[in-house]
Amino acid sequence: MSDITKQNPxxxxxxxxxxxxxxxxxxxxxxxxxxxxxxxxxxxxxxxEAWAExxxxxxxxxxxxxxxxxxxxxxxxxxxxxxxxxRRLRPxxxxxxxRLASWGMAAxxxxxxxxxxxxxxxxxxxxxxxLDLTVYAPLSAFLGVSxxxxxxxxxxxxxxxxxx
Numbered sequence: 832m833s834d835i836t837k838q839n840p841x842x843x844x845x846x847x848x849x850x851x852x853x854x855x856x857x858x859x860x861x862x863x864x865x866x867x868x869x870x871x872x873x874x875x876x877x878x879x880e881a882w883a884e885x886x887x888x889x890x891x892x893x894x895x896x897x898x899x900x901x902x903x904x905x906x907x908x909x910x911x912x913x914x915x916x917x918r919r920l921r922p923x924x925x926x927x928x929x930r931l932a933s934w935g936m937a938a939x940x941x942x943x944x945x946x947x948x949x950x951x952x953x954x955x956x957x958x959x960x961x962l963d964l965t966v967y968a969p970l971s972a973f974l975g976v977s978x979x980x981x982x983x984x985x986x987x988x989x990x991x992x993x994x995x
Contacts, residue, residue, distance in 0.1 A: 851985065854978035855913040857970075858936070862905035869898040888959030908936045912978055916985050933982055940975030944968045 868882075876882030883892045914920055914929040951964040 850977070850981040851913075851916040854933075854937075854974060854981050855909040855916075857974045857977065858905050858909035858912060862902050862909060865898055865902035865905060869895050869902055885958055885962055888957060888963075908932070912936060912981070915982060930982065933978055937975045937978040937982070940971045940978070944972035944975060 868886075873879065873882040876885050879892050880890050883890055887893055911929045911932040915926070915933040917926075917929075920926045920929065945968070947960075947963050947968065951960045951968070
């Protein structure tokens with residue numbers, strides 16, 4: 832514990848800030864990318880078919896409505912995770928709901944990070960399998976762990992302000 836933290840127990844320090852920001856920022860960024868895709872951006876891939884193969888593992892495009900739903904869901908999840916970390920939100924039903932939604936998002940991302948592993952490792956070498964193994968699954972795991980770590984850290988800090 833640094834001298835600053837000892838002098839002022841309300842100082843959160845850089846570690847706490849990073850844990851609280853990574854999850855919401857990552858989710859908001861993914862929400863923005865999904866919104867751009869819903870508006871017609873085709874990175875990575877360039878064409879509709881190449882984009883669909885890289886991101887959905889299928890030559891069929893996800894519907895615009897489904898892509899917007901993902902964009903809104905990810906953005907909403909970013910808000911819930913951010914609210915779960917907020918010191919301004921008083922303990923109560925809303926704070927509890929934000930924390931439960933955040934834990935659900937962390938679990939969902941961690942589940943997504945391992946869900947496709949069997950098909951990724953079976954020897955099929957589609958572009959989606961390679962991208963899932965090297966990009967999508969690790970990103971999901973990183974965000975899931977970041978959200979969970981931030982929630983645990985915030986809970987400890989709320990219980991004992993000098994623990995931050």
